[in-house]
Amino acid sequence: MKLILRSIAVLSLTAAVPLAPSFAQTAGQQVIDTSGAAVGTVVRVDGGNVIVKTDKHEVALPKTSFTPNEGKLLFGMTQAQLNAEVEKNLAAAAALIAPGANVKGSAGAVVGTIDAVDAEFVTLKLQSGALVRLPRNAVAAANGEVVIGMTAEELQAQVAAPAAQ
Known part of the structure; x- marks a missing residue:
């Protein structure tokens, strides 16, 4: 009798141990709500x-946001909710990319402020006072800040290069 009770206790403990999800997200796999x-x-x-492609957007989501479910990945939001977010x-x-906003370089230093924005270009007023016109896609908002993909020194060198020629 004690042997049976011990076996049941061991089985119940084994069943209570959660199994870590062992699944791989692969290209083409469907994501469902x-x-x-x-x-x-x-x-x-x-x-x-x-990286998940909805009907409108391609969005990076943490792996931990998914649960495997019959060969698909279960996600806690509907497609409409994800698109809206x-x-x-x-x-x-x-909205952050607007005149007056500080712009930081890739090293984190402020390179200047936004002087003007249109559909194609962003004009920066550098610390030196020079105006630089960059393609709109060269400026991005990240973590509540406006950034460019080069350091202040690199940008200043590019601005100075045509003047030296």
């Missing part, structure tokens, strides 16, 4: 993120 409706498709896995974040980022 909790009701089974399509959210999107996995485009690729990039480090700790899964992406659009809200894009609008907030775009």
Whole structure:
């Protein structure tokens, strides 16, 4: 009798140990919401993120946001909710790129302020007072700041280069 009780106790302890999810997100894998409706498709896995393509956007989401479910990945938002969240974040980022905003270089130092913005270009007023016109896609909003992909020194060198010729 004691042997049977011990066996049951061991079995119940074994069953109570959660198993770590052992699944791989792969390109083409379907992402569904909790009701089974399509959210999107996995485009690729990039480090700790899964890149998902919805009907409107491609978005990086943490791997931990998914649960494997019958060969698909279960996600806690509907496609409409995910699209709305992406659009809200894009609008907030775009609102940061406005005249008067400080712009930081890739090393974190302020390179200047935005003087003007249009559909194609952003004009920066550098610390030196020089105006530099950059393509709109050279400036981005990240973590509540406006940034460019070069350091202040690199930008200043590019501005000085044509004058030296």
